[in-house]
Amino acid sequence: MKILEKYIIRRAFYAFAMTLIAMTGVVWATQALRQLDLVTSKGQTIVQFISITMLAMPFLIVIVAPFALMIALIMVLNALSGDSELIVIDATGGSRFLVLKPVLIFAAAIMALVAFNSLYLSPMGLAKLRSEITRVRADLVANIVKPGRFITVEDGLTFHIRNRSGNGTLDGLLLHDTRDPDTAFTYQADTGEIIEAADRTLLVMRNGTIQRRPKNKGDISIVRFESYAFDLSNLIPEASQPVYKASERSTANLLSPARNDAYALQNPEKLRTELYDRFSQPLYSLAFGVIVFAFLGKARTTRQSRSVSVLGAICACVGLRTAGFGVTSAAEGNASILLLLFIVPLGGIAISLWSIFREQAGPAPKWLAQRTEQLSAFIERVAERLSGRMGGVS
DSSP: OOHHHHHHHHHHHHHHHHHHHHHHHHHHHHHHGGGHHHHHTTTOOHHHHHHHHGGGHHHHHHHHHHHHHHHHHHHHHHHHHHTTHHHHHHHTTOOTHHHHHHHHHHHHHHHHHHHHIIIIIHHHHHHHHHHHHHHHHTOHHHHTOOTTOEEEEETTEEEEEEEEOTTSOEEEEEEEEOOSSSEEEEEEEEEEEEEEETTEEEEEEEEEEEEEEETTSOOOEEEEEEEEEEEOGGGSOOOOOOOOOGGGSOHHHHHSOOTTOHHHHHOHHHHHHHHHHHHHTTHHHHHHHHHHHHHHOSOOOTTSOOHHHHHHHHHHHHHHHHHHHHHHHHHTTOGGGTTHHHHHHHHHHHHHHHHHHHHSSSOOOHHHHHHHHHHHHHHHHHHHHHHHHHHHHO
């Protein structure tokens, strides 16, 4: 690899890494806050909360990485132009392809990263996240016990707590139990804690009283205790088997779902759309790379403003990805347009390359023509194979 290529790739990598971390962090924070109450209500630590919500990170990278690539290349090409490096390359007789080659190499590397996340890491992470959320949703404290409210768990059993601390301790606990046909019980305790012991779920109350009142008499007996265990096992719903959506299934499962898979039998179009979308998403990284270069890869003097080109590159990339999202939504009910999931990014690549070739004097280098032909042939083979396999599934 030439010095110029290493120089451009290194600068692009640094800008991409910083942009990806910032953008992914912001998106992750907005998504994680939606699960904050559900996940932490069982008393998990902040480390456990982060570890659970980080399972969605590969999926976020698939969406964010092409835009981080776009921003990184805009920054690098603008810097090359601002430092007059593009002008020097052009003045010494170098073609635009000297800069296009490292841009394509870097975009291809990001495309491989997105493909790995899209085809493997993302569905695996989302599946684990679904399992964790299903497990937490089956928890009594997570769904029923809310501070400051009187919650009827079942007929004749009411909970109330003043506060729930971060370590899972219940403060100011009140439990009213009238399920017994003859006697009503009222439990009051300073603190309480849900524990698992001997395959039982127990509410251990400390420093409290038990008021026992016969329903047909007015006498009340009060017993004070330091520690008392109330059995909650029959109140805890069993964690049901999670139903994995199309985006949470492995690529192998999408290609060949089980014959008795109820979700796959009821939603074959969702599985087919997810499979096509999963293979087409990495192409946007390459598309964004050539689009940005088509707008900003040409040498300009310091008197020529590049703001219009920057705006054009951003609008073109955002418009292309929006079109891809639109096709994905429309394809769920219309399998005949699934190939548009590939045509949209490939069309962006083709138009951008045509624009680059048109402005470049002289023929394109052989390596670029060969790689373009190889990429087109590969996409055609993948599309034909997917059409054949998914035709058998439906």
